[in-house]
């Protein structure tokens with residue numbers, strides 16, 4: 080049985096206290112929320128903090144509110160559990176892609192503990208890294224922890240571990256913003272700028288900064304009665320490829336967001352998870368849809384555009400060439416779902 084190493088555990092009661100504790104404890108400290116990622120990693124000695132600072136009793140991370148300042152409608156505290164996200168009143172209707180992605184994460188037990196913030200800050204994954212200490216030692220470790228070489232791309236100067244968060248691609252596709260609070264104060268960053276394409280330095284967040292809240296754009300207004308057009312409506316979906324439908328990390332995630340003007344796609348974003356170290360927006364796929372009706376031809380063009388830059392590495396489940404092929408299939412399915420929903424709400 081794998082055991083946790085001993086460590087100091089701190090329980091701040093306010094955000095200010097949490098940030099001060101982290102600054103005092105220095106680089107050997109780590110925040111923890113639900114612990115469903117950090118504790119297994121500590122058991123395998125992938126992460127070895129000497130001090131662990133729990134965010135679970137920090138009330139600022141539990142706030143959920145609706146703001147009507149014209150740009151942001153819903154604010155989600157990063158400490159909400161994934162199960163809590165799924166049952167927020169009216170949330171399932173307004174932000175279906177977020178609920179879909181949250182419900183795809185792992186199992187009910189882990190969703191009861193795992194938080195939104197922990198999911199968005201999830202460590203990157205790789206077959207050569209997500210192993211016990213003894214397993215990693217037997218191959219002389221790798222660049223991400225304790226070693227010098229990348230076993231996936233031995234001549235590469237960087238780590239290619241993959242982003243495996245189900246919610247991160249959705250947040251990038253929706254254009255969400257994150258509020259970060261650290262010793263230097265607070266700042267708001269677009270979700271897309273929170274992630275780096277680097278398996279080791281996969282977040283742009285400073286180590287002492289806490290992800291406090293996620294700000295979602297206002298949901299589209301309900302469509303007016305036909306035949307009047309409903310300008311500016313948007314919708315989004317998330318599709319996930321994994322071996323076991325009941326519980327597995329994504330080896331491919333597709334988040335598709337679309338804004339409609341009458342029957343034309345006014346704007347679109349396609350974001351891929353599980354194929355790079357960051358949620359990868361494929362700008363050409365969005366461009367293939369923009370200004371056009373959603374048809375079999377435009378869907379095929381967008382799927383083709385997403386297929387080309389998707390470059391999965393041989394470091395997660397399934398054959399990498401098959402995973403690449405599946406990008407086309409999953410983007411097609413996601414866009415077809417958006418099309419079907421559009422026709423049923425018109």
Ligand SMILES: Cc1cc2nc3c(=O)[nH]c(=O)nc-3n(C[C@H](O)[C@H](O)[C@H](O)COP(=O)(O)OP(=O)(O)OC[C@H]3O[C@@H](n4cnc5c(N)ncnc54)[C@H](O)[C@@H]3O)c2cc1C
Nearest residue numbers: 110112113114115116117185193194196197198200245290
């Ligand atoms: C068997 C198993 C299957 C899983 N399957 C999936 C899956 O399919 N999809 C998926 O997305 N995830 C999966 N996970 C990972 C994990 O359960 C979830 O991503 C969960 O949401 C993580 O949240 P947490 O609160 O437990 O994170 P924690 O383990 O507490 O933290 C994770 C990381 O985020 C940091 N952190 C947490 N909160 C904050 C914050 N507010 N500010 C700054 N840093 C913070 C921590 O320091 C740590 O580095 C799985 C885990 C297991 C064990």
Ligand code: SF4
Nearest residue numbers: 205221229230238239
């Ligand atoms: S991609 Fe390379 S460096 Fe990164 S975890 Fe895997 S083997 Fe290690």
